[in-house]
Amino acid sequence: MHRGAATNLVSELGNGETIAAISTAVGEGAIAIIRISGDAALEIADRIFRGKSRPADFQSHTQHLGQIIFDGTPIDQAMLAVHRAPSSYTGEDLVEISCHGGMLASARVLEACLQAGARSARPGEFTERAYFNRKIDLTQAEAVIDVIRAQTDLALRSATEQLSGRLGDQFRNLREQLIEILAHVEAAIDFPEEGISPDSIEVVRGRLVSAVARIQDLLATAETGRILREGLRVVIFGPTNAGKSSLLNRLLGFDRAIVSETHGTTRDTIEEPIHLRGIALRLLDTAGLRSPESRIEEEGIARTQRTLATADLRVRVLDGSVARPSDFATGADELLILNKSDLPEHEDWKSTPAIRISCKTGAGLDKFESEIFQRIGGEKLNAEHPLAINARHCVHLQRAAAACDQALRAIDEQATTEMFAADLREALQMFDELLGGGDEDAVRDAIFSQFCIGK
Structure with missing residues (x-):
């Protein structure tokens, strides 16, 4: 299917139907916007809007105050904007009704549109019509x-x-x-x-x-694009009671994970988003690594190993106040953190390169964040062209x-x-x-299905 055939595709895909949907988020707010798009958009607006003149007579890119009528009764005062084809978001006649943002009011305005002849829009259908009417290409839709x-x-x-x-x-x-x-x-x-x-x-x-x-x-x-869209996965791991959950809570600024002196408190992997100097990160706190004492703890440790395999950056947290484990080894792709710097450091760690922090006092966290930023190439990401x-x-x-x-x-x-x-x-x-000019209908469907209804 080629772009040259795009002119007839909306009629082919939507049978020439006029669609309507609430374009703003569900919930209470100052304003809700209901969109109507298609050949009958102005005709439908005429049926439900009462103002100084008919929407069909409005000039393009103007808005007017009036009332929305449903079942013969005014249900809200609203502003109605008209965007005539082809100079609209969809390339079709497009009407946008701005009413009060109550859930019931916006639902009733949409119901009035549907009763007057519109069909409920599918997720992403307004943008899909913009694409098929050559207002945007597939990269712009994405x-x-x-x-x-x-x-x-x-x-x-x-x-x-x-x-x-x-x-x-x-x-x-x-x-x-x-x-x-x-x-x-x-x-x-x-x-x-x-x-x-x-x-x-x-x-x-x-x-x-x-x-x-x-x-x-x-x-x-491509890698920059992945980081911008998904964020980097930073996995915090190490033995029990080293301070992994405390570090997560410190970085988040609130108590997300339970902190206890009891070993093996964390069983499930906890994932939370943060922004570090403009870069999106996904912080993952994992179950402590040790010989498991129960089937539940064993499963938690297995999940830790699986999570580590998907990490962009692995942060190993150890207790700097106790002796170094006999099997201690750290990889080049790991960032070593010695926690509990507020306590005397054990002599085993004196010559070990690591970032020393205290989750109790917050000491060293600035240096830790700077090191993460450097490891993930944050300076390069911020300096690069954003495309x-x-x-x-x-x-x-x-x-x-x-x-x-x-x-x-x-x-x-x-x-x-x-x-x-x-x-x-x-x-x-x-x-x-x-x-978007090839024959991959399934690809286009997958892209537009990611949109919310009303977009």
């Missing part, structure tokens, strides 16, 4: 989700950059570059008597090498790069022009799918 889910200023900045179309523009530029190369090659296929001169082959090779380099530059942002690809982009770019590499091998091995062109077409297909 960016809407990222804006909503952003946990830090850096993540929000990255999502906003993508929403502006900058990432899609980079994909389109690469696609155009490959099209130019393919056109040059296919001319040789259509006119075999002319062929491709050695000089032209070198030009084609140079352009293709340049395209691969640009693809690799984009792929290099970063996601997992779907990564898969398609890797396939595009592989197809381009295969095309370069075809040049080196003096393969047929047809084989070279086939590799380029495969790379182009990847960029079509990145922008």
Whole structure:
């Protein structure tokens, strides 16, 4: 399914229906917004709105005060805004009703819209219609989700950059570059008597090498994208009663985990989000490592081992006031913390490189946070350009790069022009799918299903 067919897709997918939904969060608030989009949006607004004039007569991008009527009775005073096609979020006639934010009031306004002929919108259907009406590409639709889910200023900045179309523009530029190369090659296929001169082959090779380099530059942002969207998993582990749960509570600023002198208090893995200098982290407190004394504790320790395998950073917490364990060893990928610095340090630890903290007094926590920030490359993340690809982009770019590499091998091995062109077409297909012009309906459905109703 190609973007050229997008004009008829909304009618095909939604049977030309006009949709409505509450676009603001459920609950009490100052204002609730109900959206109506589709060919009959203004007609439905005429049926439920009473003001100085009819919504069908309103100019685009204006709003008007009036009352919402349901079953012949006024149910709320509201502002009604009209955005006429194609200059609206969805590309269709779009009406937005701003009523009072009570749960009952907004529900009644929506009910009035549905009774007047609208259908309840599916999750993400407004943005889906914007996509099919060419208001946005698939990367921008994904960016809407990222804006909503952003946990830090850096993540929000990255999502906003993508929403502006900058990432899609980079994909389109690469696609155009490959099209130019393919056109040059296919001319040789259509006119075999002319062929491709050695000089032209070198030009084609140079352009293709340049395209691969640009693809690799984009792929290099994948890890940054994962960190911005998901946060880094920081796993706190170590023996029982070393202060792991106390450290979690200190970092969070409230008592999330139970702290006790009894060994083995923590059984389940506890996960909580924090922001460290603009970077989202997921802190995981785990069951203490020792010889288990019960089946429950044994399962808790097994969960600790599984959690450690998924960590971006492992923080080992030990008690610096007691002797060093005989089997002590720390890996290069671990951050060693000696807790209880408010007590005299045991001589076993005197020459051990570690960050010394006291969860009781808070001493050393600033240094600990600075070390985490350095370990995760926080300075680099904050300094980098915020545009970063996601997992779907990564898969398609890797396939595009592989197809381009295969095309370069075809040049080196003096393969047929047809084989070279086939590799380029495969790379182009990847960029079509990145922008939403391929045939991957399931992918599009998965993206839009992540939206809330009303978006």
